[in-house]
Amino acid sequence: MQTSSPQLARRMANAIRMLAVDAVETANSGHPGAPMGMADIAEVLWNRHLKHNPADPHWPDRDRFVLSNGHGSMLIYALLHLTGYDLPMSELKAFRQLHSKTPGHPEVGITPGVETTTGPLGQGLANAVGMALAEKQLAAEFNRPGHTVVDHHTYVFLGDGCLMEGISHEACSLAGTLRLSRLIAFYDDNGISIDGQVEGWFTDNTPQRFAAYGWNVIAPVDGHDPVAINAAIQSAKAQAISTEGRPTLICCKTVIGQGSPHKAGTHDVHGAALGQAEVAATRAALGWEAAPFEVPAEIAQAWNARTRGATTQAVWEARLTAYRAAHPALAAEFERRMAGELPCAYHPGAAAAFDSIAAQADAVATRKASQNALSALAPLLPELFGGSADLTGSNLTNFKGCVLAGRDQPGNHLSYGVREFGMAAIMNGVALHGGFIPYGGTFLTFSDYSRNAIRMAALMKLRVVHVFTHDSIGLGEDGPTHQSVEHVPSLRLIPGLDVWRPADALETAVAWASAIEREDGPSALCLSRQNLPQVVSDAQRAPCIRRGGYVLSDMEGAQAVLIGTGSETHLALAAQAELASHGIATRVVSMPCTNAFDRQDPGYQNAVLPPHLPAVAVEAAHPDFWRKYVGRSGAVVGIACFGESAPAKALYQHFGITPEAIVAAVRQRVPQGVSQGVSQRVAQAELA
Numbered sequence: 001m002q003t004s005s006p007q008l009a010r011r012m013a014n015a016i017r018m019l020a021v022d023a024v025e026t027a028n029s030g031h032p033g034a035p036m037g038m039a040d041i042a043e044v045l046w047n048r049h050l051k052h053n054p055a056d057p058h059w060p061d062r063d064r065f066v067l068s069n070g071h072g073s074m075l076i077y078a079l080l081h082l083t084g085y086d087l088p089m090s091e092l093k094a095f096r097q098l099h100s101k102t103p104g105h106p107e108v109g110i111t112p113g114v115e116t117t118t119g120p121l122g123q124g125l126a127n128a129v130g131m132a133l134a135e136k137q138l139a140a141e142f143n144r145p146g147h148t149v150v151d152h153h154t155y156v157f158l159g160d161g162c163l164m165e166g167i168s169h170e171a172c173s174l175a176g177t178l179r180l181s182r183l184i185a186f187y188d189d190n191g192i193s194i195d196g197q198v199e200g201w202f203t204d205n206t207p208q209r210f211a212a213y214g215w216n217v218i219a220p221v222d223g224h225d226p227v228a229i230n231a232a233i234q235s236a237k238a239q240a241i242s243t244e245g246r247p248t249l250i251c252c253k254t255v256i257g258q259g260s261p262h263k264a265g266t267h268d269v270h271g272a273a274l275g276q277a278e279v280a281a282t283r284a285a286l287g288w289e290a291a292p293f294e295v296p297a298e299i300a301q302a303w304n305a306r307t308r309g310a311t312t313q314a315v316w317e318a319r320l321t322a323y324r325a326a327h328p329a330l331a332a333e334f335e336r337r338m339a340g341e342l343p344c345a346y347h348p349g350a351a352a353a354f355d356s357i358a359a360q361a362d363a364v365a366t367r368k369a370s371q372n373a374l375s376a377l378a379p380l381l382p383e384l385f386g387g388s389a390d391l392t393g394s395n396l397t398n399f400k401g402c403v404l405a406g407r408d409q410p411g412n413h414l415s416y417g418v419r420e421f422g423m424a425a426i427m428n429g430v431a432l433h434g435g436f437i438p439y440g441g442t443f444l445t446f447s448d449y450s451r452n453a454i455r456m457a458a459l460m461k462l463r464v465v466h467v468f469t470h471d472s473i474g475l476g477e478d479g480p481t482h483q484s485v486e487h488v489p490s491l492r493l494i495p496g497l498d499v500w501r502p503a504d505a506l507e508t509a510v511a512w513a514s515a516i517e518r519e520d521g522p523s524a525l526c527l528s529r530q531n532l533p534q535v536v537s538d539a540q541r542a543p544c545i546r547r548g549g550y551v552l553s554d555m556e557g558a559q560a561v562l563i564g565t566g567s568e569t570h571l572a573l574a575a576q577a578e579l580a581s582h583g584i585a586t587r588v589v590s591m592p593c594t595n596a597f598d599r600q601d602p603g604y605q606n607a608v609l610p611p612h613l614p615a616v617a618v619e620a621a622h623p624d625f626w627r628k629y630v631g632r633s634g635a636v637v638g639i640a641c642f643g644e645s646a647p648a649k650a651l652y653q654h655f656g657i658t659p660e661a662i663v664a665a666v667r668q669r670v671p672q673g674v675s676q677g678v679s680q681r682v683a684q685a686e687l688a
Helices: 006-027 033-048 071-084 089-093 123-142 160-164 164-179 204-214 226-240 277-284 299-301 306-326 328-339 348-357 364-381 420-433 445-460 486-492 503-517 538-544 564-579 594-598 601-608 623-630 649-656 659-668
Strands: 064-067 154-159 182-191 217-221 250-253 384-388 412-413 438-445 465-469 496-501 521-527 550-555 560-564 586-590 615-618 633-635
Touching: 006 071, 006 164, 006 277, 006 299, 033 154, 033 182, 033 226, 033 586, 033 649, 064 071, 064 123, 071 089, 071 154, 071 299, 089 420, 123 154, 123 164, 123 182, 123 328, 154 160, 160 164, 160 217, 164 204, 164 420, 164 550, 182 226, 204 217, 204 250, 217 226, 226 250, 277 445, 306 328, 306 521, 348 364, 348 503, 348 538, 364 384, 364 465, 364 503, 364 564, 384 420, 420 438, 420 445, 438 445, 445 465, 445 486, 445 521, 465 503, 486 496, 486 521, 486 623, 496 503, 496 594, 496 649, 503 538, 503 564, 538 550, 550 564, 560 564, 560 623, 560 659, 564 586, 564 659, 615 659, 623 633, 633 659
Parallel strands: 064 154, 154 182, 182 250, 217 250, 384 412, 384 438, 438 465, 465 521, 496 521, 560 586, 560 615, 615 633
Antiparallel strands: 550 586
């Protein structure tokens, strides 16, 4: 990589500082302190070590760079612009403005070269752990003697706030255990957060903490000394390839807002523009004579990485060509995986699995049906990488033939330990890296722990699958601490998240297939602990299940619609039969995924849920969500309080989630004796 004279290196770092200062000043909004304080570290890393090609931000073997303290976003925007990514100066001038490529916090998919969306502190660090995990797994799977196609590092910048967040403990503890040696983190130890000097609330011995995790710790390093920074990076990279390689934390002592004569080292520079007078003083202090948003030609040329990036990528592509010749099948599989394409055998294999599952009449818990679906689909998908937060035996996320991944053992199933939030954020990093479709399990109630990472997956449109079991009062004796009431409705409100609550084995298999095939966002599968009867025995109905809501059972002259989801769908069918004995014809609609149903065209929606018919929905969850489907004339049979500790059957009776309650709700809304001789029929294909 390129080396620079001390004078040139300092001016290159000052280019970052002044671009950050100018952009924040123009926007009158933002965080100049971190970019100014970390500019010297960034110059050494990006100019002398980072392997990347600005012309191809998606090159598979690039180093990954994560700005976990994402509020300092002008740091990465300046770096991307200076090194030659498709981020012109006009975008830096539009910092934090509507529809610009320079939003307030870095967003993947918006800005070329940004690897992950950061802002919620600590999650970028956890994403980086996931990226390093993916790199290690892929290297073990695809590299062969004399042929190394996976050979890159993951670098992450982080601040005090990232380390105060509990997720940093979850993710970094696991990273040390797994010896993710290609992970190199830079701690911006400036002692300042929004409220001021952190010594009043953050006195951890960070080097000892990370040493206890099993990390290689390099401390203290002067974060404004390029020679010391460079030596630390070289040391980290050298130990990464040793037999006892570990992730590295480089603790850099810095001054927040370095270069600002009157505000450096104070919280005043953390999250506000410097002001015109201080901007002028900073320019003078740094000897920066260029106008706002101007970079001297010599500095611009020194930063430009397009030529050396193209050369570096060309060397790798030559290795890939040799790899294709020596190992053609492996090379094809590697390229397919990194492109995110499903294998050719997947779709016919999934169809065969649906046929087999539909033919099974046994009542099973949908968590068991999920495991059965995994056992059928996983052999078709080597990219599936699963796990559980210490609940594998309850979530049933393992499957026949899965291999447990460990410290030095590649595999396709990982025990994350009791780290729900960390697991979810690490899965995001795995998905962002590419090469895998990650999934992970825990109890639905504990989705509260991982919720913000789930939200981030939806924001980033990542193909991640969350397996949530024990989804309601149906889990029974563990009581209200573990019984989900509000969780399914609240998860459905996250934009871009598909929440599946299947009613039986076939709906569960279809939910898995839909989650796997979905390329534009995450999915959550909410599964029962208790056994459920098979309500769909025809695999030909898989396409209608995929639409999220469909007519499960219909009667001639239906006078009302019963909407069931998950473990309550069979209760709606029982109520339909009881109502028929009273001369009231009804339609039963199964709604395994309201999010998918809401994406259907209005014609389909109205065909399934005729607006003129009263509707009654049933779900062992908070009832308010269903009001949008049943309207003023309808009713919801649900539970608006916390549960109790008792067997599941007793709880359903106690809380009135029963066929009798559904029947009563319908009879209040349908005139008696209107329908005679009702008969049940299978829904027509156009309604299914």
